[in-house]
Amino acid sequence: MAASETVILDQSGIGRALTRIAHEILERNKGVEDLALVGIRSGGDFLAARLQNQIREIEKVSVPLGAVDITMYRDDLAARGNLPVGKTDIPFPLDGKRVVLVDDVLYTGRTIRAAMDALIDLGRPRCIQLAVLIDRGHRELPIRADYVGRNVPTSQEEDVKVRFDDAHQPVEVRLVKP
Amino acid sequence: MSFRHKHIIALRDLNKEEIELLISTAESMREINERDIKKVPTLRGKTIINLFYESSTRTRTSFELAAKRLSADTINISPSTSSATKGETLADTALNLLAMKPDIIIMRHAVSGSHYFLANKVSCSLINAGDGAHEHPSQGLLDMLTMKDRFGRLDGLKVAIVGDITHSRVARSNIQGLTKLGSSVFVAGPPTMVPPGVERLGNVTVCTTMKEAIQDADVVMMLRIQQERQGKTLMPNTREYSRYFGLNPVNLKLAKPGAMVMHPGPINRGVEMSSYVVDGDQSHILRQVENGVAVRMAMLYHVSGGGSVE
Numbered sequence: 001m002a003a004s005e006t007v008i009l010d011q012s013g014i015g016r017a018l019t020r021i022a023h024e025i026l027e028r029n030k031g032v033e034d035l036a037l038v039g040i041r042s043g044g045d046f047l048a049a050r051l052q053n054q055i056r057e058i059e060k061v062s063v064p065l066g067a068v069d070i071t072m073y074r075d076d077l078a079a080r081g082n083l084p085v086g087k088t089d090i091p092f093p094l095d096g097k098r099v100v101l102v103d104d105v106l107y108t109g110r111t112i113r114a115a116m117d118a119l120i121d122l123g124r125p126r127c128i129q130l131a132v133l134i135d136r137g138h139r140e141l142p143i144r145a146d147y148v149g150r151n152v153p154t155s156q157e158e159d160v161k162v163r164f165d166d167a168h169q170p171v172e173v174r175l176v177k178p
Numbered sequence: 179m180s181f182r183h184k185h186i187i188a189l190r191d192l193n194k195e196e197i198e199l200l201i202s203t204a205e206s207m208r209e210i211n212e213r214d215i216k217k218v219p220t221l222r223g224k225t226i227i228n229l230f231y232e233s234s235t236r237t238r239t240s241f242e243l244a245a246k247r248l249s250a251d252t253i254n255i256s257p258s259t260s261s262a263t264k265g266e267t268l269a270d271t272a273l274n275l276l277a278m279k280p281d282i283i284i285m286r287h288a289v290s291g292s293h294y295f296l297a298n299k300v301s302c303s304l305i306n307a308g309d310g311a312h313e314h315p316s317q318g319l320l321d322m323l324t325m326k327d328r329f330g331r332l333d334g335l336k337v338a339i340v341g342d343i344t345h346s347r348v349a350r351s352n353i354q355g356l357t358k359l360g361s362s363v364f365v366a367g368p369p370t371m372v373p374p375g376v377e378r379l380g381n382v383t384v385c386t387t388m389k390e391a392i393q394d395a396d397v398v399m400m401l402r403i404q405q406e407r408q409g410k411t412l413m414p415n416t417r418e419y420s421r422y423f424g425l426n427p428v429n430l431k432l433a434k435p436g437a438m439v440m441h442p443g444p445i446n447r448g449v450e451m452s453s454y455v456v457d458g459d460q461s462h463i464l465r466q467v468e469n470g471v472a473v474r475m476a477m478l479y480h481v482s483g484g485g486s487v488e
Binding site for chain 1 (some may be wrong): 180199202215434
């Protein structure tokens with residue numbers, strides 16, 4: 001049976017959501033002081049770069065940008081088989097930073113748990129906040145997002161996919177039903 | 179791309195994509211070795227046994243560090259302290275170790291092919307840290323990673339391997355890996371130390387003189403004279419060997435400008451390489467050792483994947 005797919009957020013919708021998140025991040029943190037963005041590979045790193053651009057447009061300041069690969073921190077190595085390992089690249093000291101972790105889809109929360117462990121191995125941020133484009137529910141850990149682009153109620157059989165173009169810009173979000 | 183092997187015994191058993199996956203994983207692992215906290219929890223709770231029937235400093239330490247940086251528990255067993263001295267067979271030793279439920283056994287053994295013999299008998303993963311004159315896959319991989327660092331590719335490189343090819347597992351693993359990834363390998367050594375038929379391993383050219391092999395080479399890899407493995411009759415003396423097959427600043431000029439000089443260690447200074455070359459600008463020997471830890475982390479990671487394929 002062919003899976004049915006619905007576009008739940010298009011390019012302009014994603015753009016508006018990210019603009020709002022950028023403003024919310026600045027509002028919550030009262031500006032850009034000590035602020036840093038860390039995207040989770042792969043997907044979150046592209047969104048983090050977009051947020052960095054939008055914050056630059058608003059505040060005329062480039063906040064530090066990093067990317068974290070959580071493959072080595074997963075709790076399901078044996079079950080998943082070996083996934084390719086990406087690079088963690090955080091070119092600034094994390095100590096004392098207000099880190100905003102950025103991911104595309106928040107689901108079980110396990111990825112975020114792994115990303116927080118990875119960050120804490122690299123330094124001692126002052127705080128860690130979480131920004132996601134889509135929150136689809138079904139958390140398995142006590143984790144919640146501080147900034148959400150869109151809440152999408154889903155069933156566990158469904159899948160949410162964020163598509164990026166070749167320039168790593170988000171194009172659309174699709175809900176895939178089995 | 180997923181890695182499908184439970185054991186890593188020889189680069190001969192891996193295809194091009196699998197070798198590239200191991201190398202690219204190692205490139206990612208390197209970042210962990212640069213951190214203040216050089217540890218990730220990936221292999222937490224896994225037990226790794228280092229079983230070394232032959233002496234080793236670099237390889238054993240490197241595997242042990244790799245395991246520890248991935249949070250695995252490691253123990254080292256060497257023949258002088260093991261029951262092998264009391265007459266226990268290899269298979270019995272392995273089965274006894276297996277009863278203690280290790281996840282990975284890393285073994286070095288003097289007999290070529292001993293890992294294939296054990297692979298059918300053990301339920302854990304087996305990694306070859308060198309078997310006789312057969313293969314030394316982690317060394318081959320780290321050599322390829324070091325070359326890739328310098329050139330950004332392996333395809334189209336001319337790699338000269340000079341020395342005792344017959345007894346060198348390093349040479350065999352490099353030949354297997356490099357030819358699969360598109361390099362051309364030129365080997366040279368005294369005729370008594372070049373195995374007949376080596377050209378059938380792939381894109382390998384046998385040269386009668388060292389000059390021919392290193393002419394315009396991108397990489398010059400020198401091998402150690404393995405006096406423990408060969409009889410006394412393969413060469414008259416080390417001084418004569420050094421004269422015909424030793425690398426010095428003069429003959430290194432035959433290679434391409436800025437060619438890489440590599441050696442798997444331990445080096446016999448003044449025999450296969452002059453100290454000027456060992457310590458010179460073109461030497462990447464310590465970089466090889468540095469890459470060794472990352473490559474071995476990649477190997478441990480990929481054999482631990484549970485063998486499932488998505």
